Amino acid sequence: MSTQLWRADELLRGLTVKRIRTRVGRTELVRVRRGVYADQPCDDEDELRALMLCLPDEAVLTRQTAARRYGFGVLRENLVHIQLPAAVPKPRLPGVAVHHSVLPVRPVVVRGLPCVPAARCAVDLARTVKRLDALPVLDVALRAGAVTPDELSAEVFAHRALRGVRQARELVPLADGRAECRQESQLRLILIDGRLPVPEPQLWVYDRDGIPRYRLDLGYPKRRIGIEYDGVSHLSRDHLRYDRERVNWLDASGWRMRYFTDRDLYQRPAHVVATIRAALS
Known part of the structure; x- marks a missing residue:
């Protein structure tokens, strides 16, 4: 059964303040947040719906919060991101980040709540988060089928006068829906920014009979x-056994493999570039 939510002013049409407090004390009503009540304990989705009841009618979900609803929420955080027109005052609510926008928006209802369109959400993130986090957002948005390359390009053009659009304009042509995780996208971007050829994501390696044998995160098939x-x-015993068998087969088939970890990605990207440049040369 779905949770029923009411604003306090709706309840006060038929109940007194004292009666509301009595029902809360008897757990006949649950106070979800200030000014919003429910008929039963709430989950995260109900609490998000309750929050929307506290916001101006023009409020829509955006950025990380909307991205999660569309299926490309690779950037996790606890804040709820809300967008309002520039003329609407920002409400001050705990746990809420409010973004004013001068661009008009036609909300899309996603699982019962209004969101900015998926392409708008992806480009807003691509122009405002760190570069190394921005490409994974675009990659996953494509992989999830939430956007198309043409939709991203059109949205970048609409953002042409906004802060950070240069970063989004650079990254949108590089977005590739074949990437399967955030770190793969980041590794690819490090190589591109290091002025190396663009590696192919999720590259299949075939055996002599033309049967696909193993798939690589990234690669240069001609080399x-x-x-x-x-x-x-990769730390489990079973995965280690699989990796060793895979490495031996690739080596015997003439493939030169290079492996990187989170330390390489986030602490020494120059080492990643130098390693692959040496392999290519």
Whole structure:
């Protein structure tokens, strides 16, 4: 059964303040946040719906919050991101980040709540977050089917006078929906920013019979150079056995593999570039 929510002013049409407090004390009503009540304990989705009841009618979900609803929420944080027209005063609510926008928006209802359109959400993030985090957003937005390359390009043009649009304009042509995780996208961007050829994401390697044998995170097929990101999933015993068998087969097939970790990505990107440049040369 879905949770029923009411604003306090709606309840006061039929109940007194004292009666509301009595029902809360008996758990017949649940106070979700100031001025909003529910008929039962709430989950995260209900609490988000309750928050929207506290906001101006023009409020829509945006940025990280909207991205999660569209399926490309690779940037996690606890704040709820709301967009309002520039003329509407910003409400002050705990846990809420309010963004004013001068661009008009036609909200899209996603799972019952109004959001900025997916392309608008992706480009807003691409122009406002760190460059290394921006490309993963665009990649996953494409992979999730929430946007198309043409929609991203059109949205960048609409943002042409806004802060950070240069970064978004540079990254949108590089976006590739084949990337399967945030770190793969970041590794690809480090190589591109290092002025190396663009590696192919999720590259299949075939055996002599033309059967796909293994898939690499990134690679240069003509040079038979493969590039992999090793995350925590590679630490299990079963995965280690699989990796060793895979590495031996690739080596015997003439592939030169290079592996990188989170330390390489976030602390020494120059080492990543130098390693791959040496392999290519």
